[in-house]
Amino acid sequence: MLKLFETETLSLDDLTDEQTAIKVQDFSVWLNDSLVLNKINMCIPKNKITAMIGQSGCGKSTLLSSLNRMNELNQKYAFSGEVLLDGRDIYNKKENVAKLRTTVGMVFQRPNPFPMSIYENVCFGLRIQGKTERRMLDDIVERSLRNAALWDEVKDRLFDSALLLSGGQQQRLVIARALALKPEVLLLDEPTSALDPLTTLHIEELINQLKKTTTVIIVTHNMQQAARVSDYAAFLHQGELIEYSDSDSLFTMPDKKQTEDYITGRYG
Numbered sequence: 001m002l003k004l005f006e007t008e009t010l011s012l013d014d015l016t017d018e019q020t021a022i023k024v025q026d027f028s029v030w031l032n033d034s035l036v037l038n039k040i041n042m043c044i045p046k047n048k049i050t051a052m053i054g055q056s057g058c059g060k061s062t063l064l065s066s067l068n069r070m071n072e073l074n075q076k077y078a079f080s081g082e083v084l085l086d087g088r089d090i091y092n093k094k095e096n097v098a099k100l101r102t103t104v105g106m107v108f109q110r111p112n113p114f115p116m117s118i119y120e121n122v123c124f125g126l127r128i129q130g131k132t133e134r135r136m137l138d139d140i141v142e143r144s145l146r147n148a149a150l151w152d153e154v155k156d157r158l159f160d161s162a163l164l165l166s167g168g169q170q171q172r173l174v175i176a177r178a179l180a181l182k183p184e185v186l187l188l189d190e191p192t193s194a195l196d197p198l199t200t201l202h203i204e205e206l207i208n209q210l211k212k213t214t215t216v217i218i219v220t221h222n223m224q225q226a227a228r229v230s231d232y233a234a235f236l237h238q239g240e241l242i243e244y245s246d247s248d249s250l251f252t253m254p255d256k257k258q259t260e261d262y263i264t265g266r267y268g
């Protein structure tokens with residue numbers, strides 16, 4: 001299979017604690033009293049790209065947003081089980097949720113730049129953390145924009161409104177905003193679904209670069225994209241984790257008939 005990038009494959013069954021970024025254990029979610037995720041178990045490897053795939057409504061976004069407690073913004077939310085980040089249950093009562101959401105950053109389907117300058121967008125979270133020293137902010141803004149492959153396009157207009165950027169530039173800007181906080185994990189919810197093919201390719205290259213320092217988990221409807229960029233893939237169906245393995249195996253020799261039907265386009 002044509003892969004955009006090659007990578008060493010670890011066996012998901014033999015991951016050590018050091019190789020594991022997030023461990024999801026018997027995790028179930030109810031929204032408005034209906035079961036949306038049913039006893040999910042998965043170990044997400046560190047500094048790799050893991051894709052979540054499955055037909056609309058299967059629970060991908062719910063699972064993704066459960067990994068940094070974004071799901072709690074939904075009022076009628078209940079869960080059971082555990083999500084361990086570096087061995088710590090993020091649902092423990094003492095968890096600092098604001099800090100968690102900087103450690104586990106999230107980028108949504110539609111870019112959501114704030115109505116302020118490009119520069120201020122990138123340092124938004126840093127300012128909330130009370131960081132004001134200009135030279136440090138300048139350095140972080142430059143590094144984050146470089147890492148998000150946007151620096152060359154915006155370096156001469158850092159103080160222009162972010163809303164003037166194109167859709168693809170805005171998506172890279174919000175990735176830069178997340179990177180400024182040095183996340184350990186970045187959650188991407190269909191980050192390229194609103195973008196053209198060339199910009200999508202830029203973002204895919206960027207995602208691959210990110211794994212040098214960051215664990216990336218991406219929800220995508222685009223099977224080619226999942227096969228191109230991900231090292232591991234999880235197939236969900238009606239709230240169940242049907243199959244989870246390295247992407248080469250899942251996309252070329254799936255174990256389960258349901259997975260095969262989905263990736264060959266028989267449904268979904």
Ligand SMILES: Nc1ncnc2c1ncn2[C@@H]1O[C@H](COP(=O)(O)OP(=O)(O)OP(=O)(O)O)[C@@H](O)[C@H]1O
Nearest residue numbers: 031032036054055056057058059060061062063074
């Ligand atoms: N607030 C809510 N109350 C009740 N059910 C909800 C709520 N939000 C989502 N759901 C249901 O939970 C299930 C999972 O939704 P989720 O958004 O996680 O699926 P998804 O796989 O990401 O779908 P898509 O690919 O369409 O974005 C769906 O059946 C959805 O209708």
